[in-house]
Amino acid sequence: MTPIDWSEVLVLSLEVASLATAASLLPAVLVAWLLARCRFPGRTFLDALVHAPLVLPPVVVGYFLLLLFGAHGLIGRWLLESFGIRLAFTEAGAALAGAVMGFPLLVRSVRLGLDAVDRGLETAARSLGASPLDAFVTITLPLMLPGILAGLVLSFAACLGEFGATITFAANIPGETRTLTLAIYTALQTPGGEAVAARLVAVSLGLAVTALALAEWSNRRLRAWLHASC
């Protein structure tokens, strides 16, 4: 058993969570917009699909990820054969598992932010000559930033804490997919690993507090900017 290096675990966890959050941002904005503004067949299905990770056991989500993205899975095989990309049991796979688990939280927050924007403002922008995309980018998007920011913090935190789907889909490979939670679990399973586990828990707590403080600070800055001199 290799000793657990807390700094390596920390860096890996941050990498995985950042990658997951960054990659899910654009799809989340798109899905939130589709769900909030469009009526189309399959809308209910999309809504259920996005929210499934909230209600399914994480291990089950991991199982489905294996089915889809495993080396023999529907998408996994295509990715492997066409691009040589392997997701299962890799760091990117850990990010994928985290992204899927954090996605509903991100979508919900973004959608709340979107719903809070007065649609009349978009109409006003369009009457001033802006195309729908132009109006969305210049008016709606800036005004929904508080919702997006809250969603990013939530999904980042969810990624850091993700366990079940990750261990099922990406396993527990040191330096590759062993994130903080997996490392804490591993340490506790190892005889005499309590001290290591305690150190990792401290790192985890520090991370949470830092993330919350950062989110609070940027949220204040953002609101000050949006509602200047209010």
Added chain:
Amino acid sequence: MEQPSPARLAACLVLSLDFTARRGDFTLEIAAELPARGITGVFGRSGAGKSTLIDSIAGVARPLRGRIALDDAVFVDIARRHWTPIEARRVGYVFQDAKLFPHLRVISNLRYGLRRAREAASGADWERVIEVMDLAALLQRWPNSLSGGERQRVAIARALLARPRLMLMDEPLASLDAPRKAEILHYLERLRDEYPLPVIYVSHSVDELVRVADHLLVLAGGRVLACGPFLELVADARLQPQLGRFEAGSVVECTVEAHDEALELSTLVFTGGRLRVPRLAVAIGTRLRARLRARDVALATRDPPDLSITNRVHGRIVELVARDGPYVDVVVDAAGTRLHALVTRESCARLALAPGRAVVALIKAVALDSRTVGYQRRAREDVEG
């Protein structure tokens, strides 16, 4: 109700409306041609279809059938599957609650439309709009720090700067208190006198429309009740129930003849007589509209001595129209100007008022104030074509 004859409208540009639109259970059926110049008031109670009408013109609502066109620019033609999106219609839209972009300073709000306006489009230029709407001091402010009146001024200027072909105003004064309303009406008058831009002005207040409207479209229950020159319609007895009993009255176009500084009175002349009103802050020769509310007009069968009322207009009774309750609306013709007097049936009987009878209309000067006297005009030809 009489529609304006096609010949009268043929001379000027036209906003032609012929469509059906539905919103919930409500159906709006419009067939009307509006002159695409001056200010056209759209009047109706709530639920008459005013917002649906304006949203259909703007491109926010899609009609079920029909066609909307401004001259040769077709906005929508359902039969030909033609649809021009909002941003390509070049229609300025001023909303009830301004809809300024809260994350942009006033100056950026104003530039939003300007930057997207077509290069070739002629129209309002920046400096002049800032001057006309008095915005120089507000440019660096945030929308949230503006008063309601200031917001509407910015909204109007923002719409103007996008170089629209047509301006839509949806009850722009509805969310303002009385002093702010007066302030914005003043700016609307400036807008109308400064720019040859056709404006569709939706309102449920006759007082507002008297100040600014050249034409009037009256809506009721999703149908056009009347459409034509403002002064003609507002004097039409058959429309009085729509315009409301206490709103009822006549609108008289007059010219400021003299000011009496010592007595603080101004004299207005109109065909049919003179009116003495509290001193108006306008130049002699200015044309304006005075609104004589029917309830402010009393009648006498001969010129009464020893009476405080100085405004006495001689005329002849044209007709008596029974109103709800004990009232009768007496229509008096004074050398071509129609006045309305709201009197009780009892008085009518006592004075034996009947069509053809010569009467004196008595109007208290204090009934004529800045609320009922307004609407400056620069030139006569702006008036009905």
